[in-house]
Amino acid sequence: MKNRSSKAEEILDVAERMARTGGYNGFSFREIAKRVGIKAASVHYHFPGKDDLGAAVARRYTDRFLAALGPADNDSVAPEDLLQRYVDAYRRSIAEDDLMCLCGIFGAEIADLPAPVAEETRLFFERCIAWLTRVMSRAHPDAPQEKAAAAALRLTATMEGALILSRSLDDVTVFDGITYGMSIAP
């Protein structure tokens, strides 16, 4: 975990919220500064460029996301329950925060992102897929690794898409309908 001042954390909080609403171009130094209660120039002190800020937001988001899931090979938790945790993590994004998944929206505009931000976005998915692949492998020890990885990719894609559709149709039950009975089957 990075050692950061509380102001820096506040900046990340606001930047994340704005990015999860309007994407990488959906947040600005000025607007962040206004909401945090400082001046735009002061934001540059904490994060020199917008690249740095965007990458920091993405990295913190990813760290928190995976921390909330816990280790994939926790033997005291059934793989079915870990899978449910995964689905719930995405569901909270809309149900509690009314926000898009940061890396879902960054991923959609990945071709226009500065390299460091694009890289953090890619890492989010790689780490999520790795985590989920382990869970799948635990649930189906006899299934080949590729099957588990394929299931992890498909499940993650469905989650991101479920967020988009749920928000576009303005109906949280859309997410539930899509993820209902999301089986652990490989």
Place this chain on the structure above:
Amino acid sequence: MKNRSSKAEEILDVAERMARTGGYNGFSFREIAKRVGIKAASVHYHFPGKDDLGAAVARRYTDRFLAALGPADNDSVAPEDLLQRYVDAYRRSIAEDDLMCLCGIFGAEIADLPAPVAEETRLFFERCIAWLTRVMSRAHPDAPQEKAAAAALRLTATMEGALILSRSLDDVTVFDGITYGMSIAP
């Protein structure tokens, strides 16, 4: 179909390409004008505000997308083949154009879109779901309507997510892995 000058179509072409890369904030009048070979003020002649341009891009995108699919109740085409058409339509987005689905990227940032653009985005999904629900119902005439609609939502979500992951991981085979064997099962 709307009657538009060829310049207006050119503008829409460029705007769509840019929007499918960087989202709603990813295109500007000036940059469009430069690429089309006119001045920014001339773009305003064809589309008074950015809302209008964004909404027009989304509407044309949706019309074309559905036109490429053809009617859902075409009895001369098996529902399985229509489903494959649906998947292929998304696949072409990355495989041929190397672009995101316009309404996938718009949907991700829907909370920050001007109302007219958000509405067109919503309509894209409603029309796609309606089309796909019919196809599903044809494939499973005895299954309840809700099952068909739920399958349509899930399939569409998976497509949008597959585009995001495929682009983020910079690997088209990710899309194929996710959509492989996408059954017509309800």
Place this chain on the structure above:
DNA sequence: GTCTATAATTTGATAGAC
């Protein structure tokens, strides 16, 4: 750490000539 001041650029938009 935060500020003022300022620069350089981009953006959406309009008025009016041709």
Place this chain on the structure above:
DNA sequence: GTCTATCAAATTATAGAC
């Protein structure tokens, strides 16, 4: 339909005082 000219606002960013 397209242009020039222009505007007001927003954006990223830096220099230097406190």
